[in-house]
Amino acid sequence: MAQVAERAGVSRTLVSFILDGKPGASDETRQRVLAVAEELGYRPDSAARVLAQGRSRTLGVLMDVQQLHQAAMVTSIYPAAEKRGYEVLLSANLPDKPEAHSIDALLAHRCGALILLGPGSSSEYLSDLSQRAPTVVVGERLPERASEIPLATVRTDDVTGMRMAVDYLVELGHRDITHVDGGGDPGSDDRRDAYRQAMRDNDLADHITEVPGAHNEAAGADAGRAIMAGAALPTAILAGNDRCAFGLLDVLSRGGLDVPGDISLMGYDDSLLSDNPRIDLTTIHQDPHELACRAVDFAVDLLEETARDSYDIVLEPSLKVRGTTGAPRPV
Known part of the structure; x- marks a missing residue:
């Protein structure tokens, strides 16, 4: 909101009035402020505003409901979040729905931080997203992040x-x-x-x-x-x-x-x-429970600005030998 006010050349209070639909500004000023807000991507219910008001203790989780591995992670995310004093809001990543729409829905519902399970969005989009809310990506390796960007990764090697x-x-x-x-x-x-x-x-x-x-x-x-x-x-x-x-x-x-x-x-x-x-x-x-718990810890630490030495956790996989493999048939 302060950025909108500075760009539009008005007070922060006036910006608040205009964005809340209250009277007190001329039509010209109102249109200028709304245009700047749109340009900057300001949303009244964005995580940045929620954090500033200190009201959100909700983690938004995006998952593909068809991926069983992600479903297993979700069952561990809930108790891990509850242990840290947070609630969970779940959104489905559907093949016929843009991923960004599902993420925007989480932000609109005042989620303070995001946990994205196997997102398909580009690293550029995820980096920009982390400026709106601290973001944890699970299952994907991302390019090395800048230290000031609230973006973390949890993945298996x-x-x-x-x-x-x-x-x-x-x-x-x-x-x-x-x-x-x-x-x-x-x-x-x-x-x-x-x-x-x-x-x-x-x-x-x-x-x-x-x-x-x-x-x-x-x-x-x-x-x-x-x-x-x-x-x-x-x-x-x-x-x-x-x-x-x-x-x-x-x-x-x-x-x-x-x-x-x-x-x-x-x-x-x-x-x-x-x-x-x-x-x-x-x-x-891959250990879904450990991935889930590490992701929740990352999200909360980013949200509460707890310092960490690393923002990329890599877990070790293991081999599970069952009945679909054997020695090749002799020629």
Whole structure:
């Protein structure tokens, strides 16, 4: 509000009157103030104003309701926030709705800080967003932040996770390991690059094979059909995430292939259905509880301006060996 007043050349009190729709200003002054407010992106219910008034103890959480791994995090975010004396307001990230609209809704409901689970927005947008409210991004690596920007990241070391997956498959005897990537979904670039590097480090550069995908079952099914239509089957497939692996498993099984007898399959996340006896998916485990608790702590610390040495927490993954992987069938 002070910035609007300075830019418009009026008092802060007059700006408050105009933005609240109260009389006391000429039409010309009113239009000038409203234009400046629009230019600066001022919103009466933005987190900045709420913090200044000291009234918000609510953390806004954005999640994709179709991602089981994110659902597991949400169940831990609520008690973690309650422990710090905060409430949680949840907003869904839907495929047919701009992500920014869901985020704006959280800010309009006076959330003091934001926790974004696997957002698809650009790093530039997220950096700008953090100027409106302290922001924690979960599951995505962002460029190094400036120290004064209230933007933090909590994530799993995807490079280590993909290396674990490739090394494990190589130890089983696999060489033809295909990666079905996550397309433009969060974390996909790091996982794709890590797969390539792990294959090179195992002297398998000539066996690097990638199939376009995304972090959902439909993309996994499409990738499965493409793989089955190829000239030769790989002996192992490493999916970009568990949901992609579920789609692959369905198509491969319906196509008459035995998993893991004919082809081994791995996912990434260790989401809620992965250990279901009918699925029994070998995967890379991310700890949703720890990710959630660290994200809440970050959000509260940013909101309360508690100093930290680092604003990027990287957790270690682990390998969960189940029934969808085995040694390749002898030729």
